[in-house]
Amino acid sequence: MAKRTTKKTTTKKTASRAKSAASADRDKKTQAKIVALADEIAKRAFSKKEPQLEIPTRSRSNTNWNKRKGILEMGENTSTRQLFDLKTAKQFMQTCLHASTIKDLIGADKTSSLRGVFYKAKHTVAGTKENTFDTQQESDPILEDLEVALGALREELHIFAENRGSMVGNITIVDKGDEIDCRRMGSGGYALPSIVEPDVIQFKKCEADFVLHVEKGTVWNRFNEDRFWEKNNCILTHGAGQPPRGCRRLLQRLNQELKLPIICVLDCDPWGHYIYSVIKQGSISLAFESTRLAIPQAKFLGIRAKDYKACGLDEAVKIDLTDTDIKRANDIAAYPWFEAKKHWQKEIHLMLDNGFKMEVESLITKDISYVTETYVPERLAAKDWLD
Amino acid sequence: MAKRTTKKTTTKKTASRAKSAASADRDKKTQAKIVALADEIAKRAFSKKEPQLEIPTRSRSNTNWNKRKGILEMGENTSTRQLFDLKTAKQFMQTCLHASTIKDLIGADKTSSLRGVFYKAKHTVAGTKENTFDTQQESDPILEDLEVALGALREELHIFAENRGSMVGNITIVDKGDEIDCRRMGSGGYALPSIVEPDVIQFKKCEADFVLHVEKGTVWNRFNEDRFWEKNNCILTHGAGQPPRGCRRLLQRLNQELKLPIICVLDCDPWGHYIYSVIKQGSISLAFESTRLAIPQAKFLGIRAKDYKACGLDEAVKIDLTDTDIKRANDIAAYPWFEAKKHWQKEIHLMLDNGFKMEVESLITKDISYVTETYVPERLAAKDWLD
Numbered sequence: 067m068a069k070r071t072t073k074k075t076t077t078k079k080t081a082s083r084a085k086s087a088a089s090a091d092r093d094k095k096t097q098a099k100i101v102a103l104a105d106e107i108a109k110r111a112f113s114k115k116e117p118q119l120e121i122p123t124r125s126r127s128n129t130n131w132n133k134r135k136g137i138l139e140m141g142e143n144t145s146t147r148q149l150f151d152l153k154t155a156k157q158f159m160q161t162c163l164h165a166s167t168i169k170d171l172i173g174a175d176k177t178s179s180l181r182g183v184f185y186k187a188k189h190t191v192a193g194t195k196e197n198t199f200d201t202q203q204e205s206d207p208i209l210e211d212l213e214v215a216l217g218a219l220r221e222e223l224h225i226f227a228e229n230r231g232s233m234v235g236n237i238t239i240v241d242k243g244d245e246i247d248c249r250r251m252g253s254g255g256y257a258l259p260s261i262v263e264p265d266v267i268q269f270k271k272c273e274a275d276f277v278l279h280v281e282k283g284t285v286w287n288r289f290n291e292d293r294f295w296e297k298n299n300c301i302l303t304h305g306a307g308q309p310p311r312g313c314r315r316l317l318q319r320l321n322q323e324l325k326l327p328i329i330c331v332l333d334c335d336p337w338g339h340y341i342y343s344v345i346k347q348g349s350i351s352l353a354f355e356s357t358r359l360a361i362p363q364a365k366f367l368g369i370r371a372k373d374y375k376a377c378g379l380d381e382a383v384k385i386d387l388t389d390t391d392i393k394r395a396n397d398i399a400a401y402p403w404f405e406a407k408k409h410w411q412k413e414i415h416l417m418l419d420n421g422f423k424m425e426v427e428s429l430i431t432k433d434i435s436y437v438t439e440t441y442v443p444e445r446l447a448a449k450d451w452l453d
Numbered sequence: 454m455a456k457r458t459t460k461k462t463t464t465k466k467t468a469s470r471a472k473s474a475a476s477a478d479r480d481k482k483t484q485a486k487i488v489a490l491a492d493e494i495a496k497r498a499f500s501k502k503e504p505q506l507e508i509p510t511r512s513r514s515n516t517n518w519n520k521r522k523g524i525l526e527m528g529e530n531t532s533t534r535q536l537f538d539l540k541t542a543k544q545f546m547q548t549c550l551h552a553s554t555i556k557d558l559i560g561a562d563k564t565s566s567l568r569g570v571f572y573k574a575k576h577t578v579a580g581t582k583e584n585t586f587d588t589q590q591e592s593d594p595i596l597e598d599l600e601v602a603l604g605a606l607r608e609e610l611h612i613f614a615e616n617r618g619s620m621v622g623n624i625t626i627v628d629k630g631d632e633i634d635c636r637r638m639g640s641g642g643y644a645l646p647s648i649v650e651p652d653v654i655q656f657k658k659c660e661a662d663f664v665l666h667v668e669k670g671t672v673w674n675r676f677n678e679d680r681f682w683e684k685n686n687c688i689l690t691h692g693a694g695q696p697p698r699g700c701r702r703l704l705q706r707l708n709q710e711l712k713l714p715i716i717c718v719l720d721c722d723p724w725g726h727y728i729y730s731v732i733k734q735g736s737i738s739l740a741f742e743s744t745r746l747a748i749p750q751a752k753f754l755g756i757r758a759k760d761y762k763a764c765g766l767d768e769a770v771k772i773d774l775t776d777t778d779i780k781r782a783n784d785i786a787a788y789p790w791f792e793a794k795k796h797w798q799k800e801i802h803l804m805l806d807n808g809f810k811m812e813v814e815s816l817i818t819k820d821i822s823y824v825t826e827t828y829v830p831e832r833l834a835a836k837d838w839l840d
Contacts, residue, residue, distance in 0.1 A: 174821060176821050177674070178817065179671035182671070188818070198769075242639045256638070256641055284614075284615055383572065
């Protein structure tokens with residue numbers, strides 16, 4: 067069956083993999099922003115002012131809910147990092163170090179992982195026993211600070227996180243010049259990369275009417291094995307739990323550029339509701355990039371608190387809510403975007419009244435393919451979802 | 454750029470997706486084994502003997518190191534589960550329940566996740582307050598027991614785990630009838646499924662000389678971005694940490710069927726050594742399927758304890774060994790397959806003498822592409838690896 071040849075692979079695609087004009091232009095802009103940041107520091111130093119950086123504050127108190135746009139946004143507050151202030155000197159130095167690494171990355175046209183950037187900057191300061199960084203937990207927030215301060219996304223800073231999630235369905239994409247037919251991806255699927263900006267990934271032929279996004283890879287397998295995407299003319303994605311930025315950004319691009327509705331099938335528990343909230347409105351720590359990540363029109367199809375009765379599920383699917391779950395559910399119910407919506411208040415309070423949560427997998431107690439052949443198609447037909 | 458059409462996707466591939474003769478034959482055999490298991494119980498009952506099951510014991514004491522084959526194997530010990538014994542009655546019933554679910558799965562030609570099988574069997578026993586299963590932690594080992602008792606792998610029982618890992622490189626595979634060219638998979642790659650048996654995945658054209666397996670997705674990104682697999686004519690895989698069974702099985706098939714050496718790039722720490730050990734010799738809990746998973750010829754290319762000096766790395770890459778690390782390193786050094794090998798004793802003891810561990814990412818302190826352009830190519834050319 068297997069055939070091995072000794073012929074070397076030709077590299078026909080090299081041309082199309084060369085840096086696109088759009089990507090070169092984007093990189094030039096980001097480089098200019100880093101240089102401006104450094105120039106500002108130098109200018110202050112030469113005019114005998116304290117070298118310092120202004121960093122917008124990423125905190126709950128500086129996060130606002132934009133009702134009209136339906137997304138979380140960052141406020142106007144900033145904090146100052148000064149070279150000659152014992153409290154902020156280390157962060158000042160760390161911010162400059164990472165800015166320098168990013169400039170090198172862009173210059174070399176390479177990308178690096180968060181951990182890679184941490185290692186690149188980590189060293190013992192000459193003549194001292196002080197490390198620039200001790201742990202990656204110190205390093206990652208500095209990179210988020212730089213995103214905000216430079217007004218450039220992590221992707222634009224050439225930094226990626228762990229890849230997570232897969233996609234199949236009625237779409238063809240181009241990824242770094244390679245054409246990938248997501249209708250022909252077998253049981254494994256196309257692995258979602260961390261950077262999915264238009265200069266890396268372009269959409270080609272797409273017949274799909276919507277995107278079905280499920281929480282877990284194991285649930286995705288059920289939908290893919292039953293060829294749900296083919297029968298229901300859609301794209302099928304998962305993000306292996308809380309979807310990483312690459313997955314959220316790709317969903318947003320599918321929504322904005324191809325006008326595809328994003329319909330989520332998540333667990334009926336506070337974690338499922340939180341995942342939906344992040345997909346829809348953005349998160350507090352990444353509020354500065356909600357406009358690039360949030361999908362205000364995203365729908366929550368299920369699992370719903372009413373499904374225990376509506377689907378006639380077995381007693382055994384109930385998982386008792388813990389005290390933490392109850393606290394978390396009340397917190398989520400008080401989010402301004404959930405608070406304003408009667409149907410969401412009803413949903414969360416029905417779950418609390420039930421006293422139990424339910425996973426998507428619990429539908430298997432009806433039948434192995436109940437979720438793909440009955441549950442989701444019926445809800446789609448009835449437009450029975452929350453938004 | 455994006456083009457949406459309203460034409461429905463045709464399902465040309467349906468024929469090639471129909472159940473293959475090999476897969477039908479395999480399923481028939483597994484079904485027969487389940488029926489034989491049930492018949493044996495019924496036969497005992499009708500002849501007024503206690504209904505019981507014999508389950509091979511999956512424990513360290515029943516695991517043997519087969520030096521000639523270079524793999525871990527399960528011994529001959531078994532334990533008995535009886536219907537009329539209070540201690541084993543529940544496990545007897547759980548084993549029968551799961552066997553019945555698996556028979557249904559095979560009959561319907563569907564697969565299910567571990568969690569799905571748990572839900573399928575979970576219910577309250579009629580007339581009591583006793584659940585068949587309370588948690589998935591009770592359910593998963595019963596499935597492993599059935600694998601051993603039936604002499605059938607999880608894949609043959611139609612059960613899958615979470616998908617994890619990706620692949621790119623100079624190979625074309627066929628996955629459920631879809632031809633996938635792993636040379637054209639962009640930045641994301643082909644997502645490795647959980648079930649990779651020959652009736653699901655076949656190898657087609659392959660020019661690669663070897664497989665480079667790296668520990669983490671972020672490191673894999675570096676190698677893929679630098680197109681290492683193209684320059685070095687290989688296949689590039691990762692398993693997102695400890696590789697799951699699907700990834701290990703695929704590596705073994707690439708090794709056995711295509712005769713490709715499997716070369717691992719893992720961290721220089723007890724966890725990296727353990728991952729290598731599992732890839733090479735198998736694990737205790739899955740010793741019964743070492744012959745289908747272990748790759749005795751797998752090589753460990755790095756990171757090596759000598760690399761701190763050999764590569765002239767910065768002080769900052771050192772991560773102190775904790776007491777747990779030291780204990781774990783000594784445990785691993787005492788594994789019979791490591792104990793017998795002088796070079797592995799030297800490697801582990803040099804790491805202990807160093808007093809620190811190092812991650813693959815630490816090489817970034819030399820240069821962003823040092824690992825792909827210098828480190829790995831030099832070690833490959835010098836055949837400088839451990840086995």
